[in-house]
Amino acid sequence: MGFEKAEAERRLQLQELESLRLEAYENSRLYKEKMKVIHDQHIKRKEFQPGDLVLLYNFRLRLMPGKLRSRWEGPYKVERAEPYGVFYLSHPSSSELIKVNGHRLKMVRRRRKTRS
Structure with a gap:
């Protein structure tokens, strides 16, 4: 009886850990997207035409x-x-x-x- 209860508790802990890991990945992805938008706003496009x-x-x-x-x-x-x-x-x-x-x-x- 004790093993079954410990096993169920451990599975619950692993599921919670997996959901935290997925949430961290999602937060990291969102942060990188925001930083890319901010970085790209500051890039000056260089366009040269013949004669410049x-x-x-x-x-x-x-x-x-x-x-x-x-x-x-x-x-x-x-x-x-x-x-x-x-x-x-x-x-x-x-x-x-x-x-x-x-x-x-x-x-x-x-x-x-x-x-x-």
Whole structure:
């Protein structure tokens, strides 16, 4: 009689533990979905059109000392845009095209004219 009662109690405990585990998984999934929405709101979409002036990130600068040196080179002109973030750039001083990933580019800011 004692074994049957202990067995029933243990099964009840295991069912309760399983329901707590499933609830934790569900809460984790909901939290991740909310965090993804918040993260995606802060992502700035980079869309470049042919003719835009952009700066190119130089990731090899760490080989050259100088911490005040800018890591951005340019301006370059976007000649062609292909799917999946591939861009062809041209430098004003040369005629050859450079093929780069869009993650290495940023738009050139236009300076505002100040009234004096």
